[in-house]
Amino acid sequence: MTTACPFAAAVAQDVVSLRLTTGERHEGAYLTQAGMHFLHVRDPASLHGTVIGPFDVEDVEDLAIVRRWADIKAERWEQSQGEPFPGPTPVTAADYEYRLQRLARAIAQEPAVCRRDQLRRQFGDCADLICLAQAKRSWVLAEGRWSLRNNAPPTLADLWMDDMASPSFFRRPLPTDFDPDPAVRRRRPALPDHIAADPDSVPAVLGRLRRAGLRARIVRAGDPVWERALIQIDLSAGRTGRFIARGERGADRTTWTLGWGGNYSAAGLRHRSRAERLSTYPLMRAAVPASRGV
Numbered sequence: 001m002t003t004a005c006p007f008a009a010a011v012a013q014d015v016v017s018l019r020l021t022t023g024e025r026h027e028g029a030y031l032t033q034a035g036m037h038f039l040h041v042r043d044p045a046s047l048h049g050t051v052i053g054p055f056d057v058e059d060v061e062d063l064a065i066v067r068r069w070a071d072i073k074a075e076r077w078e079q080s081q082g083e084p085f086p087g088p089t090p091v092t093a094a095d096y097e098y099r100l101q102r103l104a105r106a107i108a109q110e111p112a113v114c115r116r117d118q119l120r121r122q123f124g125d126c127a128d129l130i131c132l133a134q135a136k137r138s139w140v141l142a143e144g145r146w147s148l149r150n151n152a153p154p155t156l157a158d159l160w161m162d163d164m165a166s167p168s169f170f171r172r173p174l175p176t177d178f179d180p181d182p183a184v185r186r187r188r189p190a191l192p193d194h195i196a197a198d199p200d201s202v203p204a205v206l207g208r209l210r211r212a213g214l215r216a217r218i219v220r221a222g223d224p225v226w227e228r229a230l231i232q233i234d235l236s237a238g239r240t241g242r243f244i245a246r247g248e249r250g251a252d253r254t255t256w257t258l259g260w261g262g263n264y265s266a267a268g269l270r271h272r273s274r275a276e277r278l279s280t281y282p283l284m285r286a287a288v289p290a291s292r293g294v
Contacts, residue, residue, distance in 0.1 A: 006063040007037045013069035018055070019062040026052065027066060081125075082118030093179040096130050100178070104144025130180055135166075136173035156223035164220040164228055172223050195226045200254045200289045202229045202247050208287040209233060209245075214280060219244075226254075232261060233284055239263075241275035245288045258288050 010016050010030045018026045018039060028041035031051065038053030085103055090096040103123040110116040127137050142159040150158075157163045160170055176184050195201045202218070202225055209216035215234045222228035228248040235241035242261030247254050262268040275281060 005057050006060045007032070007057070010063065010065060011069060013072070015066040015069075015072070017064045017066050018060060020055075020059050021061045022059070028052075029069075080118065080121055082115060082122075085119060085122055090126070090129075091180070093175060093184075096126065096180065097173075097175070097178040099126055100132075100140050101144065101147075104141045105147055106144075107141065108145040108148055130178055131182070131185070132173065132177060133171070135169050135171040136177055138170050139172050142170075164222050164230065167218060167221050167225065171221075191226070198254055200247075200256065201249075202226045202231075202254065205245065205247060205254075205256065205288060206231055209284065212280075212283040212287050214284055214287070235275050235278050235280045235284065240271040241278065243275070243284065256288050258285070 007030065012030060012032055014030045015028065016030045016039070020026075026039050026041060028039035028049075031038040031040055031053075036054035037057075038051050038055070040049055040051050043050040085099075085106060087099055087102065088095070090099045100123060103119060103126065107116055107119045107123060110119060123137075123141070127140075132140075139159065143154055146154045146159055155163075156165060156170075156172070165171070174189060176187060176189070179185055190196075191201075191203060195203070198204065202221075206216060206218065206229075209231065216231050218225065218229050219232045220230040226249060229246075231245040231247070233243045233245060235243065239262045244259050244261040246257045246259070260268075260272050262271055
């Protein structure tokens with residue numbers, strides 16, 4: 001006759017109480033591997049506990065579930081969140097923006113490290129609901145710190161160490177970034193008329209470089225991006241053919257400076273000389289208007 005498996009009612013990480021036919025008792029987290037059954041039990045001699053087993057099904061007299069893993073996870077999650085920050089559940093884009101701003105300010109004000117960590121998790125969970133990018137979360141958190149000592153809306157230079165930052169690391173969120181509708185968040189905002197009309201604007205030059213088949217990306221940008229930006233252009237692999245184009249918006253037009261992006265050692269200058277003889281070099285010079293510096 002086949003013996004019923006006493007472990008059938010348990011799932012991995014459930015805390016179970018096990019009684020063997022020898023009279024031994026064990027309590028710990030249930031583990032299974034390759035059809036074998038183990039318990040992870042506390043051990044005063046080990047910081048991480050000890051795994052005992054495998055246990056033969058025929059040697060088990062009784063097994064009782066002490067705590068389900070799902071209940072343990074739910075309790076840990078509640079402890080990590082702490083007391084919910086007061087306020088209604090956000091529904092609209094304005095609701096999400098307001099709640100994240102309030103949480104950011106509360107994080108900046110909270111003196112207790114434990115509670116501050118709980119508020120950060122609540123901030124992260126709220127931002128996850130609208131898939132807010134990490135660079136834009138950093139802006140909201142920095143703006144929360146800024147708001148404690150200044151009522152004026154911050155500029156990039158107020159929150160960052162410079163008037164340009166990596167867009168993948170630090171960037172002002174748009175109002176549509178807080179919208180719960182993914183279709184709204186994916187819409188690209190239209191450029192201002194004076195930027196769209198400028199053939200030398202940052203978006204226009206970046207588009208020309210990419211249409212020419214060159215690998216170009218914005219590595220640092222102002223706020224907004226068309227005010228000033230550094231565009232990295234790689235004509236060959238790595239830094240061996242790297243150039244940096246810097247664009248800055250003036251009163252009525254964007255001016256550009258094109259420079260070597262590698263170092264100026266003897267080896268770096270040889271790389272530059274080879275890069276300037278590549279067939280893609282004239283394409284880059286043609287795409288960056290009135291290039292100075294090279």
